Amino acid sequence: MKRILIFIVLLSICPLARTQPKPGDIFREYKWRPEGKWQRVTGPDATAEGAKEFLPNSINTIAIDDLDDVRKVEVYLEILLCHAGTVSKKIRINENPWIPIPESSLIPGKAGQGPPNSEYQYMRYPNVSIPMKYLRKGNNTFEFICSPGTSLGGWWPQWILYGVTFRVYYNSSKPHPTGMIIKPSAGSTIAEAPVLQARAEGPNPINKVDFIGFYEDFNWEGDGQYHQWHYRYLYNKIRNHMGTATDKPYKVIWDNSWIPTQDKPIKITARIVDNTGMCYMTRAVKNIRLVRNKTVRMYKPYDVPKAWSTRVGNTNRCKADVNDDLSKAVAAKIIMSTWNGVAADEIGINEKKVITNIGKNHDLSYDKFNVPLNLIKAGTNTLYTHSSTTHHGIEVQWPGMVLMVQYKNSQTRQKP
Numbered sequence: 001m002k003r004i005l006i007f008i009v010l011l012s013i014c015p016l017a018r019t020q021p022k023p024g025d026i027f028r029e030y031k032w033r034p035e036g037k038w039q040r041v042t043g044p045d046a047t048a049e050g051a052k053e054f055l056p057n058s059i060n061t062i063a064i065d066d067l068d069d070v071r072k073v074e075v076y077l078e079i080l081l082c083h084a085g086t087v088s089k090k091i092r093i094n095e096n097p098w099i100p101i102p103e104s105s106l107i108p109g110k111a112g113q114g115p116p117n118s119e120y121q122y123m124r125y126p127n128v129s130i131p132m133k134y135l136r137k138g139n140n141t142f143e144f145i146c147s148p149g150t151s152l153g154g155w156w157p158q159w160i161l162y163g164v165t166f167r168v169y170y171n172s173s174k175p176h177p178t179g180m181i182i183k184p185s186a187g188s189t190i191a192e193a194p195v196l197q198a199r200a201e202g203p204n205p206i207n208k209v210d211f212i213g214f215y216e217d218f219n220w221e222g223d224g225q226y227h228q229w230h231y232r233y234l235y236n237k238i239r240n241h242m243g244t245a246t247d248k249p250y251k252v253i254w255d256n257s258w259i260p261t262q263d264k265p266i267k268i269t270a271r272i273v274d275n276t277g278m279c280y281m282t283r284a285v286k287n288i289r290l291v292r293n294k295t296v297r298m299y300k301p302y303d304v305p306k307a308w309s310t311r312v313g314n315t316n317r318c319k320a321d322v323n324d325d326l327s328k329a330v331a332a333k334i335i336m337s338t339w340n341g342v343a344a345d346e347i348g349i350n351e352k353k354v355i356t357n358i359g360k361n362h363d364l365s366y367d368k369f370n371v372p373l374n375l376i377k378a379g380t381n382t383l384y385t386h387s388s389t390t391h392h393g394i395e396v397q398w399p400g401m402v403l404m405v406q407y408k409n410s411q412t413r414q415k416p
Helices: 002-013 049-054
Strands: 026-032 039-042 060-064 070-081 087-093 122-124 127-130 138-147 158-170 178-183 195-201 206-216 227-229 232-234 237-239 243-245 251-253 266-274 278-281 285-290 295-299 314-322 329-339 346-349 352-355 364-370 379-387 394-396 402-407
Touching: 026 060, 039 049, 039 138, 060 158, 070 087, 070 232, 138 158, 158 232, 178 266, 195 206, 195 266, 243 251, 295 314, 314 402, 352 364, 379 394
Parallel strands: none
Antiparallel strands: 026 158, 026 278, 039 158, 060 138, 070 122, 070 127, 070 158, 087 138, 178 195, 195 251, 206 227, 206 243, 206 266, 232 237, 266 278, 266 285, 295 402, 314 379, 329 364, 329 394, 329 402, 346 352, 346 379
16 A cells, blocks of 8 residues: 555656657657747636737647557657746647646756746656547647646746657557667767767668667756756757767767766667658667766756746846866856847856857757856856846746866866
């Protein structure tokens, strides 16, 4: 009984958050993207006058042509929380009951300024399990909804959708491509710019091989988890993975120059895709060590503000603690995910401006920029955005502004 209760508690904390392709999975992806940059999802109960022009929400259609020998189905979403405080995001398939879109239990965690978790800006990529009985062969409709919560989301609940990918998983009897990682081998050591290589074959020609790694890095997925299988989608296309090969011998060079020094071993898998769209995830190659003649430290932010949208003369700040020997530092960067980053007047560290603005106009952007080493100090550093615009400000998505520093040898060790 105790084990059952623990399992129920875990599900309630982070429902369905871990469903995603795993090594050995066979699946096909059916992709949909908005006609423009994005699609708004507005809460029908919004009281803001400006919200009414975006209602009712769109009902979208996607064609799914192969539902034979299916094992399970999930939907991978590219969603931006643009109006902090919006709650109860849901999806509905073919007018069946609404299905909740899971939130991350790691937001805000210990990094934010406290509850409610719905008030933190994010660009996330949740997976939602879909009952197979909700789908049919041919055209399927899907739609989204949300509800009023707090802050701006209290009177104008809204989020933005960049893409939707239906993943249909099949049993092993389904014809599919196969293959394996050739380089590196399990238990080996890799250095700067290593070659990754896979063998891929199948009943149909191979279209591409995507290499995906499990390691510590910037939280590209926006869920608060830094150590995971790293990748995200933009308009249904994979980004921030290790690399893609489209021709034999299916090899890439992994640019790991700014990947943090790893205390744990790395795992690598390859997603093999044939020209019919059938995908196969190879078995993971495990216990790989990253050893270079330098050290890269990632200083994770904390005291991350809620509703990080900087405008009308305000400044938003987060903090990062540097506990290494800065006399050995050779380069530094800040990594951040923004929306409408061009609205900033100042982005910097320790009250010193580094750049004016970053990113795109009314759109999502992931960016890195160099930081002068003399602006970084031992101990607590404050990273910030400032803007005087009276229009839409710069929004900083979770996890906030992350400080990365390279050191000139591999002997640097972070103090406890």
